[in-house]
Amino acid sequence: MITSIAPNSAGKSDVVAFKLADQDFCIDIGLVREIRGWAPATLLPHAPDYIKGVINLRGAVVAVVDLAARLGFGPTAPSDRHVIIIVLYEGRVVGLLAELVSDIVTLDEAQMRAVPDIASDPSREFLSGMATFDDGRILRKIDLAQLLPRTAGV
Amino acid sequence: MADMDELRSLFFVECDELMDSLAAGLRQMEAPGHDKETVHAVFRAVHSIKGGAAAFGLSTLVTFAHRFETALDLIRSDQRAADGQVLPVMHRSADCLSDLITAAQHDAPHDAARIAALLAELDLLIGTKPAADQTGFVPITLDLAPFEDMPSGYLIRFTPDAAFYRSGNDPYALLTALRRLGHTNTLVIQDDLPPLSDWSADQPKLCWQVTLTGDIARADIDTVFEFVEDCAALQITPLQGDTAFAPISIALEPLAIAPSQPETAKPAPEASATIRVSLERVDRLMNMIGELVIKEAMLSRVIQTAGLAQDLDVTAGLDAIRQLAGDIQESVMAIRAQPLKLVFQRMHRILREAADATGKPVQLITLGEQTEVDKTMIERLMDPLTHMIRNAVDHGLEDEVTRQRRGKPPQGTITLSAAHRSGRVQIEVADDGGGIDRVRVRQIAEDRGLISPGTQLTPTEIDQLLFLPGFSSKAEVSAISGRGVGLDVVRREIMALGGRVMITSTEGHGTTFAITLPLTLAVLEGMLVQLGAQTMVLPITSVQETLRPTAAELHHLGQSGRMISNRGDLIPIISLGAEFGHPEPARPLTQGVLIIVETDTHKRAALHVDGIIDQRQVVIKSIEENYGRVAGVSAATILGDGKIALIIDPEEVVLAAASDRTRTLAASA
Numbered sequence: 016m017i018t019s020i021a022p023n024s025a026g027k028s029d030v031v032a033f034k035l036a037d038q039d040f041c042i043d044i045g046l047v048r049e050i051r052g053w054a055p056a057t058l059l060p061h062a063p064d065y066i067k068g069v070i071n072l073r074g075a076v077v078a079v080v081d082l083a084a085r086l087g088f089g090p091t092a093p094s095d096r097h098v099i100i101i102v103l104y105e106g107r108v109v110g111l112l113a114e115l116v117s118d119i120v121t122l123d124e125a126q127m128r129a130v131p132d133i134a135s136d137p138s139r140e141f142l143s144g145m146a147t148f149d150d151g152r153i154l155r156k157i158d159l160a161q162l163l164p165r166t167a168g169v
Numbered sequence: 170m171a172d173m174d175e176l177r178s179l180f181f182v183e184c185d186e187l188m189d190s191l192a193a194g195l196r197q198m199e200a201p202g203h204d205k206e207t208v209h210a211v212f213r214a215v216h217s218i219k220g221g222a223a224a225f226g227l228s229t230l231v232t233f234a235h236r237f238e239t240a241l242d243l244i245r246s247d248q249r250a251a252d253g254q255v256l257p258v259m260h261r262s263a264d265c266l267s268d269l270i271t272a273a274q275h276d277a278p279h280d281a282a283r284i285a286a287l288l289a290e291l292d293l294l295i296g297t298k299p300a301a302d303q304t305g306f307v308p309i310t311l312d313l314a315p316f317e318d319m320p321s322g323y324l325i326r327f328t329p330d331a332a333f334y335r336s337g338n339d340p341y342a343l344l345t346a347l348r349r350l351g352h353t354n355t356l357v358i359q360d361d362l363p364p365l366s367d368w369s370a371d372q373p374k375l376c377w378q379v380t381l382t383g384d385i386a387r388a389d390i391d392t393v394f395e396f397v398e399d400c401a402a403l404q405i406t407p408l409q410g411d412t413a414f415a416p417i418s419i420a421l422e423p424l425a426i427a428p429s430q431p432e433t434a435k436p437a438p439e440a441s442a443t444i445r446v447s448l449e450r451v452d453r454l455m456n457m458i459g460e461l462v463i464k465e466a467m468l469s470r471v472i473q474t475a476g477l478a479q480d481l482d483v484t485a486g487l488d489a490i491r492q493l494a495g496d497i498q499e500s501v502m503a504i505r506a507q508p509l510k511l512v513f514q515r516m517h518r519i520l521r522e523a524a525d526a527t528g529k530p531v532q533l534i535t536l537g538e539q540t541e542v543d544k545t546m547i548e549r550l551m552d553p554l555t556h557m558i559r560n561a562v563d564h565g566l567e568d569e570v571t572r573q574r575r576g577k578p579p580q581g582t583i584t585l586s587a588a589h590r591s592g593r594v595q596i597e598v599a600d601d602g603g604g605i606d607r608v609r610v611r612q613i614a615e616d617r618g619l620i621s622p623g624t625q626l627t628p629t630e631i632d633q634l635l636f637l638p639g640f641s642s643k644a645e646v647s648a649i650s651g652r653g654v655g656l657d658v659v660r661r662e663i664m665a666l667g668g669r670v671m672i673t674s675t676e677g678h679g680t681t682f683a684i685t686l687p688l689t690l691a692v693l694e695g696m697l698v699q700l701g702a703q704t705m706v707l708p709i710t711s712v713q714e715t716l717r718p719t720a721a722e723l724h725h726l727g728q729s730g731r732m733i734s735n736r737g738d739l740i741p742i743i744s745l746g747a748e749f750g751h752p753e754p755a756r757p758l759t760q761g762v763l764i765i766v767e768t769d770t771h772k773r774a775a776l777h778v779d780g781i782i783d784q785r786q787v788v789i790k791s792i793e794e795n796y797g798r799v800a801g802v803s804a805a806t807i808l809g810d811g812k813i814a815l816i817i818d819p820e821e822v823v824l825a826a827a828s829d830r831t832r833t834l835a836a837s838a
Contacts, residue, residue, distance in 0.1 A: 055812070056813075057703065057805075057812060057813040057814065057815065058703055058749075058751065059792075059796075059799055059802075059815070060748075060749035060750050060751075060799060060800070060801060060802065060815075061749075061750060061799065061800050061801070062799070069792065069796065069805065069813050070813065071807050071811055071812065071813050074456070074459075074460065074790070074807065075790070075794070075795065076790045076791065076792050076794070076795060076796070076805045076813055077795050077796075078792075078795060078796040107794070107795045107796075108795045109795060109796075
């Protein structure tokens with residue numbers, strides 16, 4: 016579990032990096048509440064295919080989003096090695112199913128690039144930017160506002 | 170001294186209670202031959218609000234309350250009858266007072282014109298215009314005592330107790346009020362005072378002795394102390410003419426030996442048997458008990474798998490824990506339970522306003538206001554009920570002329586009733602109006618594109634159209650119900666509480682909206698059922714019977730429709746697994762179990778599941794909080810093994826399955 020992180024100086028931000036289908040992604044560390052192992056979820060009827068179901072997070076009912084399915088890589092068959100990144104976004108607690116969390120990275124504003132126009136890929140609309148590194152590595156930054164299903168209410 | 174803000178918020182909480190008793194009292198005064206004590210209670214409520222408001226410097230509130238109080242005092246002293254001329258003004262004043270309190274609470278501006286108009290009405294009742302802004306603490310009392318046996322003064326000994334200070338009274342105000350009556354000589358009796366180090370706020374020791382001289386009526390003094398007599402020891406002795414200025418030491422003599430509770434004072438009331446606790450704390454307790462129930466279930470599973478279930482000591486201990494957990498749960502639920510009276514009383518005001526706005530004469534009858542429901546439910550019922558009452562006045566009731574033409578009494582009647590019914594609470598709003606004009610409702614729904622023209626609909630289904638978003642049966646939005654809220658919002662709010670709304674209507678005789686609600690938002694008696702690899706929970710209240718069907722009882726209808734004959738009835742079968750889109754195919758019907766449920770619309774359906782696991786109390790957990798609504802599911806719970814099980818909403822499942830069938834039939838036709 017990640018606890019308090021000292022605030023960064025201007026223009027820098029910490030992100031949690033993780034892997035999905037051999038691509039590197041990341042998410043703002045401020046949104047991450049904890050990271051836990053995969054546990055079987057209870058299916059939710061009529062849910063979109065990227066919702067794996069709900070899990071019990073210390074008494075709260077938390078839905079798990081299959082990131083791979085959401086980003087267009089096809090559904091994940093989760094195993095014990097998979098992780099759930101618990102995020103708190105706009106008052107809602109949501110779990111994100113990922114392959115593995117690699118590390119915590121400090122990003123510089125200068126590293127950020129806009130997502131190039133690759134029209135056909137669904138993952139594009141779920142990204143807010145890309146961070147480039149000198150060694151050629153690229154971190155795709157997840158945009159939760161787009162990614163999380165807006166299902167509240169009927 | 171507590172924080173000022175805290176005191177202030179406490180004052181507003183008290184105002185709420187006082188306003189409730191004020192409203193209730195005014196309504197009682199409408200009945201002929203009402204108790205004199207009712208008028209006193211109403212007067213005291215206004216007086217207490219005024220007192221509190223003065224302490225917080227809420228001058229508009231004080232001014233208004235004062236004038237209101239003066240008018241009430243006329244009724245109290247029998248100078249004015251509480252008749253049809255006076256009472257409406259009193260009601261309006263109470264409403265205005267309530268608005269002023271709300272405005273003061275939120276530091277919001279108030280409607281000066283409305284206040285001025287009401288003040289003028291009150292002045293008209295009072296007859297004389299009192300000096301502007303006279304807001305002293307002494308109510309104008311007109312019942313003067315006879316002059317002949319009026320002594321030339323009094324010796325007053327006044328010892329407030331802890332309750333006096335706790336209720337926010339200030340001795341200074343009382344002493345000042347005495348000084349206005351005549352010449353006073355005020356002393357603090359120092360004999361009993363403990364050293365400052367031993368001082369305790371719980372045991373006030375201060376005692377005042379006032380020698381009051383002049384031509385003063387005893388009643389005037391009584392009025393000053395009227396509201397503190399049960400929280401202070403008070404001794405009032407008349408002085409004989411020339412002893413008025415007798416040396417204090419002589420006057421003190423008899424007082425020094427006076428018992429600490431003089432006969433003239435009422436015995437101090439026992440400490441209040443109620444406490445005010447923040448809902449948050451009770452919620453926390455409730456949550457913990459929920460966890461306890463889950464842990465107990467878990468433990469019993471572990472014991473079972475460990476093969477310890479044969480051990481009598483273990484099972485007896487477990488049973489005892491289960492029993493205790495159940496009892497605690499019930500007790501906590503009882504803490505949170507409150508009578509619906511609080512909501513119902515406010516509805517009288519809503520009705521008055523709606524009646525005024527539409528010009529229709531209406532009376533509201535409330536039944537079963539002692540019915541208790543969960544506290545959170547009370548608060549969240551306020552809006553839907555308000556809307557339904559307004560709706561009943563505006564849309565439900567015909568105008569006076571039409572009513573008379575139909576041979577009905579000109580005054581419409583709306584009945585608001587509540588009762589406990591098989592583990593749920595039923596609240597009904599019934600009007601004796603014209604009923605739902607189904608032809609028109611249908612027409613509107615077609616015009617707005619809510620249904621396609623020519624759709625076959627039963628009368629009940631037409632009534633349901635009223636709940637569709639975007640439906641409003643009035644051509645133009647009226648002042649009272651056109652607030653951007655439709656019945657769809659009412660239904661959604663009720664559904665969020667785990668409840669349901671239904672309409673029944675008879676043309677020409679009125680419409681009834683019935684709401685059924687669970688008793689609590691926290692626990693539910695459920696039947697655990699197996700659906701493939703998933704466990705789900707069915708609320709026991711909807712279950713009528715369970716059965717294992719034989720092939721002979723099963724019948725087909727068309728291609729995929731299945732039914733079961735049950736005591737002469739044909740009941741449609743709904744496969745829950747298919748309805749919830751489960752990947753595993755369900756067992757054949759003859760190997761599974763059918764659970765016959767009856768929904769609120771009295772439709773019966775047989776839900777097909779793979780098996781029944783258990784029956785037990787489950788703690789309700791919200792899915793909406795983090796995810797959103799799931800069709801056919803009302804909430805979730807956590808099982809003994811820590812996994813989540815969804816709680817089925819049978820009503821929704823049956824409705825959805827039925828509309829599926831209509832869709833399929835319509836498509837094949």
